[in-house]
Amino acid sequence: MNYISTRGRAPSLSFEEAMLTGLARDGGLYLPESIPVMEADDIRALEGVSYEEAAFRVMRPFIGDAFTDEEFRGIIARAYEGFGHAARAPLKQLDSGHFLLELFHGPTLAFKDFAMQLIGQMFEFSLKRSGDRVSIVGATSGDTGSAAIEAFRGLDAVDVFILYPHGRVSEVQRRQMTTPTESNVHALAIDGHFDDAQARVKDMFNHFEFRDGVRLAGVNSINWARVLAQVVYYFTSAVSLGAPDRKVSFTVPTGNFGDIFAGYIARRMGLPIVRLVVATNQNDILHRCLSTGEYRPDGVVPSISPSMDIQVSSNFERALYYAYGQDGGAVAQVMDELKAGGFAVSQGALQALREAFESGRCDEDATRATIRDTWERSGELLCPHSAVGVHVAEAHRSPGVPMITLATAHPAKFPAAVEEASGLHPPLPERMADLYEREERVTRIANDLGSIETLIKERITH
Numbered sequence: 298m299n300y301i302s303t304r305g306r307a308p309s310l311s312f313e314e315a316m317l318t319g320l321a322r323d324g325g326l327y328l329p330e331s332i333p334v335m336e337a338d339d340i341r342a343l344e345g346v347s348y349e350e351a352a353f354r355v356m357r358p359f360i361g362d363a364f365t366d367e368e369f370r371g372i373i374a375r376a377y378e379g380f381g382h383a384a385r386a387p388l389k390q391l392d393s394g395h396f397l398l399e400l401f402h403g404p405t406l407a408f409k410d411f412a413m414q415l416i417g418q419m420f421e422f423s424l425k426r427s428g429d430r431v432s433i434v435g436a437t438s439g440d441t442g443s444a445a446i447e448a449f450r451g452l453d454a455v456d457v458f459i460l461y462p463h464g465r466v467s468e469v470q471r472r473q474m475t476t477p478t479e480s481n482v483h484a485l486a487i488d489g490h491f492d493d494a495q496a497r498v499k500d501m502f503n504h505f506e507f508r509d510g511v512r513l514a515g516v517n518s519i520n521w522a523r524v525l526a527q528v529v530y531y532f533t534s535a536v537s538l539g540a541p542d543r544k545v546s547f548t549v550p551t552g553n554f555g556d557i558f559a560g561y562i563a564r565r566m567g568l569p570i571v572r573l574v575v576a577t578n579q580n581d582i583l584h585r586c587l588s589t590g591e592y593r594p595d596g597v598v599p600s601i602s603p604s605m606d607i608q609v610s611s612n613f614e615r616a617l618y619y620a621y622g623q624d625g626g627a628v629a630q631v632m633d634e635l636k637a638g639g640f641a642v643s644q645g646a647l648q649a650l651r652e653a654f655e656s657g658r659c660d661e662d663a664t665r666a667t668i669r670d671t672w673e674r675s676g677e678l679l680c681p682h683s684a685v686g687v688h689v690a691e692a693h694r695s696p697g698v699p700m701i702t703l704a705t706a707h708p709a710k711f712p713a714a715v716e717e718a719s720g721l722h723p724p725l726p727e728r729m730a731d732l733y734e735r736e737e738r739v740t741r742i743a744n745d746l747g748s749i750e751t752l753i754k755e756r757i758t759h
């Protein structure tokens with residue numbers, strides 16, 4: 298299985314190479330040359346197997362000869378053993394026909410652990426085999442960074458540098474990044490928004506001398522291996538509601554478009570998904586783009602669902618690639634236009650996007666009201682991101698088709714917003730109850746490429 302760039306001008310790579318490199322050298326994102334299809338019988342056979350076994354069967358066709366079956370099973374087992382729930386991704390019922398997929402039982406209480414824990418184990422395995430070392434650099438609006446640090450802390454072959462927007466992540470998110478004591482963990486607080494942090498990371502990847510010098514590796518949501526890991530829970534949840542013999546819909550709280558794009562892949566693999574609904578907060582560029590065809594970032598307005606406070610949605614490029622009929626040149630062109638302020642999606646591509654995705658927006662008041670109402674009606678305390686999902690999902694139900702909303706974080710990761718909305722203080726799970734007492738370690742840094750690169754070169758432990 299080979300991987301090609303969405304912009305069509307980078308060499309095609311194996312799964313392992315695409316995983317280790319992250320962003321393609323032409324600025325594009327890697328995608329599999331073709332998408333393997335799972336037969337209905339194979340999907341049906343996922344009923345009742347463990348999450349790990351389902352993960353193995355769903356992902357196996359994508360990894361080529363990167364790992365033997367036995368190695369890959371070991372990697373998956375180690376990735377999910379630290380989760381606080383035996384089902385890994387349990388499905389709860391909220392209302393008749395509306396289900397909540399709880400993706401927050403991993404070590405940092407957000408869905409990003411599903412991908413990051415797996416990628417940590419895959420990196421460890423690959424780098425041990427080759428004897429190489431890498432510097433992982435990532436930008437985060439809070440959850441990616443904590444998940445990455447948790448996945449890579451203490452690993453021998455890796456330094457992990459995480460840029461987060463200073464003052465714009467929750468205290469739990471910040472503490473999860475700044476309290477690990479391992480010397481290969483480096484938390485950097487950048488003066489700016491998430492989009493600034495993400496732009497500097499992209500700059501580093503496009504600065505080949507630096508990139509090669511420090512052996513840069515990316516684990517942001519643009520990394521294909523992360524998208525792949527997220528495909529699994531679409532299958533497990535849909536199968537538990539009767540797929541492939543019964544169709545389902547999903548609503549996904551969205552920022553960088555990685556999680557919902559995994560649903561798109563699941564559908565292309567043969568999972569019968571009726572609706573894939575993009576749920577945005579007030580930073581609604583994706584909803585606006587799907588509604589009007591215009592993709593024009595206009596500044597982030599901080600919200601109570603900060604992990605979705607995004608105007609430049611990296612993985613949307615992957616959706617555009619398919620919408621433009623797999624024409625890398627067309628994607629490269631709209632991405633150039635984006636640098637100059639924005640672009641209009643062509644008529645044909647917009648139609649394709651609208652066939653694949655629906656969308657909705659949830660403002661701050663509706664987010665708070667949804668947290669309160671869901672607690673009162675169903676006894677489920679939602680995090681603000683999940684609440685955005687539940688609110689938008691309600692407007693996109695179709696009769697007879699169950700709706701699954703992805704619950705992307707534990708409410709205790711965003712306690713202030715949850716308490717304001719519901720009057721309830723969500724406690725941290727027992728296993729991380731001392732987080733507020735641990736000592737923090739962080740470097741504040743300007744939004745300046747040169748300073749960031751210098752710091753990284755100085756800090757590398759190898």
Ligand SMILES: *Cc1c(COP(=O)(O)O)cnc(C)c1O
Nearest residue numbers: 440552553554555556604705706
């Ligand atoms: C990252 C994140 C999102 C958005 O996911 P994308 O894959 O970037 O769309 C939503 N909710 C939470 C809690 C997150 O951490």
